Amino acid sequence: MTTSPLAAAADLDDVDFAFEDAPELHQVLAELRASKAHAVVPFAGAHAVLLLTHELVSAAFKDEDTFPASAIYPLTTGPVLGRTLQCMSGREHRINRAIASPPFRRNRATDYVEPILEPLAHELVDRIADRGEADLVEEFTSTYPVLVISRLLGLPVEDEQTVRRWAHDLFYYPFEPEAAKASSREFTDYLRPVLQQRRSEPGDDLISRLVTESAEDEALTDEQVLSFLRLLFPAGADTTALGLANLLTGLLTHPDQLALVRSDPQEHVPWAVWEGLRWEPPVGLLPRLCPEATTWHGIDVPPNTFMIFSINAALRDPAKFADPHRFDVTRRETAMLAFGQGPHTCAGTWLALAELRTALTVLLERLPGLRLHPAATAEQVRVRSQVGVALRGPRSLPVQWDRP
Template sequence: MGALPRIQDFDDPAYDPFVSDDASFGAHDDPYPQLARWREQGPVHAFDYRTALGLHPDVTMADLPAYLVLGYDAVEKVFLDPQTYSNAVYARNLGISFGRSVSTMDAPDHPRYRKIFQKAFLPNRVSAWGETLVDPGVASLMQKFSGRGRADLVQEFTHHYPFQIIYRQLNLPPADVGIFHKLAIAQTVVSYDVAHGTEASHKLGVYFKVLLQERRAHPGDDLVSLLAHAEVDGESLPEEILVSFLRQLVNAGGDTTYRGTSILLTGLLTHPDQLEAVRKDRTLIPQAIEEALRWDGPVLIATRTPAVDTELCGVKLPAGACLSVASGSANRDPSRFEDPDRFDIFRRKQRHFAFASGPHVCIGQHLARVEMTRALNAILDQLPNLRLDPDMPPPRIQGTMMRVPKHIHVRFDGALP
């Protein structure tokens, strides 16, 4: 492959976007009781979810009337009716950060371009990534602490490993990885810090355009090369849409997987009987993953806007309003899930909305499940007698918009012979 120019850091290299998680997504310990109270009062409310829970308003949506959608039936109706409930509202925030992303599109553009992207995420390719990308990423991180007998699984493992996989997917030069991650995460601050969000977006855009040119000239088996040459019915992806997808990849693929894996480990470690069941019978891993995603999925709120004046569950919604669609409320709706606040990997299977639903269902959901499966298997294999560290605070899942524990302190019996 040819040489790439170095990726450019922020004009102020001291700027640290990694401290902005609470500002972007909130630090609420448990929003579910309040969501339940609102859900009991009705499925649609005319107020802004963020400000109602004490988070700063999204400056990109400040001029729009705000509504909150709660409960399984109402959330499902919104997700499954893209003609009425449009994704175009994301152009106001995701569009600033990522550009012309498929997340901001409706039909006919959305299905047209999504079909081409899906060629890079075919099941056989995702399965192969499990061995070629996921396993090496997991191993490189775990070897740093697997012989120590104690670790912080978030700070030393889950916070890093999905991003390690993305670096391998993109085949980035190792020297670029640190600044790349910094810029990618900074795109999420646009809801309250447009200047740094747009600076990050611009610098990643410049970098990705050069990267695409280089991979078109010298293709490999990396994701950039696959997308640069993907076609459906003779149509390939325009550079603008490719760059927006690559900008979004770290946050859509890495950030949510880090959160989901951390929540899965929290659920199992705080329920040792279920952890032991999974340790003894690995066929339980898929249902453990689905329960973790349902119980406290990484993305609590999605956003939609009515394309026309409409009515939802008896409440009139004006065209162009900002709808906060509470997937987390749907996933804990007692009309669909018995004792919904309980983490229970043995509960009856029922579809959840952790990856949304309908035509905008997460394109990377299968890869996320592969990553979570292989991470959990490796942890169970290499950290014998894994348990919470009794001398450290237990994990606390936090977040108002997106959820994650900041620490999972564990002990184990040391390295295997």
């Protein structure tokens, strides 16, 4: 691919947005946005257009003609996840989404999702509750969403460690491509007979729904089901894991806000979840590609230019949110942009929100006096890029609580 001739206009040159975000990322984004709604920044040795306002990021998500998801995902995830929903467009995308996304919606999912969420959160807390301290990233946030997916798929509990390894390897594809490809093959080989068995004897699990349902008189092929299932780990588990860790980081580093949520969880937990997603959205800087030359909202974009949809700048845009850098659970605003917009908007929004609410409620109920460990350093709990810039979260969350 040719790179775009944007170099002359670069607004910043010390951070390559393809690999690492700046330590003070929000400050960098706010300073850039103070002068322009977009900036030109280094990206993988070339330059990308970084969209910084709520208005531009929202418009860009909705503009599939100019920034089609199908232009970038086959390059970034195709080799390991296959032809997922994110690589599709038009009728193919419509049919695949019509079959794959309803099982995650509230009206269809409550009966088989809710019995999984709360018992699983308690199961994980049971392992640590007596101890009085733990790293919540290691022992809770990074585990809970993977196991939710594994149980939704109806996979045997004894296979969960293996499923966790596959999920981990798929996530680290940019750093360890061979391990990721090997795990992708193993996961696929493991699933093939499961698909066959569920087709002949469907149960109440997600795989049974995927192999038996149809839309516009078309059913999914095995490969379409398999690529959707491979996508579920990076798209559905890692995002939620980081979202939960970011929410806990916000609360643990703002003890007054944590105390407020604890004082009336029923009232505050749902809004704290939205504030966590706004303050540090787990999908922070989403790369896309603009294949054709265009002038978009007054920005001249050469062909094959990388675009970065800065969801995290959009959700701290002062034109949209008052005092935007403040973590404030009493805001009564949703942050839907955290889930994207337009045709490729998140298929698991309801499930993600339900997981975040359930996990936070159970942690607060079971770990009285939950607080950051006094030895935890700001660097340890800093929200940072994880495997490239798109996903952000802390590496660890050392905490203490009052033992029963």
